[in-house]
Amino acid sequence: MKSSVITFPGSNCDRDMxxxxxxxxxxxxxxxxxxxxxxxxxxxxxxGGFSYGDYLRCGSMASKxxxxxxxxxxxxSGGLVMGICNGFQILVETGLVPGVLLRNKYLxxxxxxxxxxxxxxxxxxxxxxxxxxxxxHIAHNEGNYFCTKDQLKEIKxxxxxxxxxxxxxxxxxxxxxxxxxxxxxxxxxxxxxxxxGMMPHPERMIDQSLSGEDGSIFFKNLINNxx
Amino acid sequence: xxxxxxxxxxxxxxxxxxxxxxxxxxxxxxENISEVRQGKYFEIDVNENxxxxxxxxxxxxxxxxxxxxxxxxxxxxxxx
Numbered sequence: 001m002k003s004s005v006i007t008f009p010g011s012n013c014d015r016d017m018x019x020x021x022x023x024x025x026x027x028x029x030x031x032x033x034x035x036x037x038x039x040x041x042x043x044x045x046x047x048g049g050f051s052y053g054d055y056l057r058c059g060s061m062a063s064k065x066x067x068x069x070x071x072x073x074x075x076x077s078g079g080l081v082m083g084i085c086n087g088f089q090i091l092v093e094t095g096l097v098p099g100v101l102l103r104n105k106y107l108x109x110x111x112x113x114x115x116x117x118x119x120x121x122x123x124x125x126x127x128x129x130x131x132x133x134x135x136x137h138i139a140h141n142e143g144n145y146f147c148t149k150d151q152l153k154e155i156k157x158x159x160x161x162x163x164x165x166x167x168x169x170x171x172x173x174x175x176x177x178x179x180x181x182x183x184x185x186x187x188x189x190x191x192x193x194x195x196x197g198m199m200p201h202p203e204r205m206i207d208q209s210l211s212g213e214d215g216s217i218f219f220k221n222l223i224n225n226x227x
Numbered sequence: 228x229x230x231x232x233x234x235x236x237x238x239x240x241x242x243x244x245x246x247x248x249x250x251x252x253x254x255x256x257x258e259n260i261s262e263v264r265q266g267k268y269f270e271i272d273v274n275e276n277x278x279x280x281x282x283x284x285x286x287x288x289x290x291x292x293x294x295x296x297x298x299x300x301x302x303x304x305x306x307x
């Protein structure tokens with residue numbers, strides 16, 4: 001299975017993602033933001049970081065970089081595109097997934113482990129996953145998901161909510177919402193479910209010494225679903 | 228000619244920074260404030276003499292990059 005990780009100026013989770021993808025069997029290539037063409041890929045990942053120093057709005061400058069036209073075409077033709085953290089911010093700026101990511105409600109950079117609950121397994125990312133609640137890591141300043149009332153209705157009607165912030169038992173309540181996201185939303189799909197944007201970092205949970213293994217479960221399952 | 232664009236958050240969008248600024252102003256003795264909303268201001272020098280054309284270009288910029296229309300409104304002002 002071939003994957004590509006895009007590196008923007010200011011990306012800093014690109015190498016972590018490369019390590020994670022290779023560990024679980026992907027033949028991964030790093031792709032520079034200024035390239036025109038994506039290599040042949042089964043999965044494209046927009047990694048976390050601070051692309052373009054978060055100038056203007058997080059992800060806004062990266063969403064206009066050269067390679068993104070090719071990524072957008074790939075996504076529109078049904079290709080799997082996953083955006084993590086800053087990658088999610090880039091995805092909302094391209095319009096591939098609805099909504100925006102605002103500054104965290106309490107104006108603090110949050111860096112901690114959280115639990116997320118899967119809402120929908122009818123997609124390549126979570127199909128056959130034997131857990132409904134995963135422990136992932138978050139590290140962001142702008143992860144406060146927001147969308148208009150009409151958009152919220154639409155994403156609910158189309159089952160586009162991928163994961164919610166919750167507690168260990170899977171309870172989705174205000175007190176387990178780290179950043180003020182509307183309805184505790186931590187990740188979201190496009191209508192067709194081939195594009196996934198989420199704030200948590202599965203690539204940081206692929207080794208016991210990295211505080212957890214739920215990322216391993218996610219990546220192992222993902223490559224099996226793509227095969 | 229110079230054209231300015233003011234980007235403001237839409238009414239329903241939470242502005243935590245504006246709230247904190249409001250609290251700070253309140254603490255400084257500026258008590259007669261009902262709300263503070265923070266926005267962005269751009270000054271763009273367009274190589275164009277026709278004000279309508281220059282404004283149209285900046286409007287296009289607002290729609291495509293400077294503003295995110297899900298959460299923000301823009302206002303264009305001819306400054307020179």
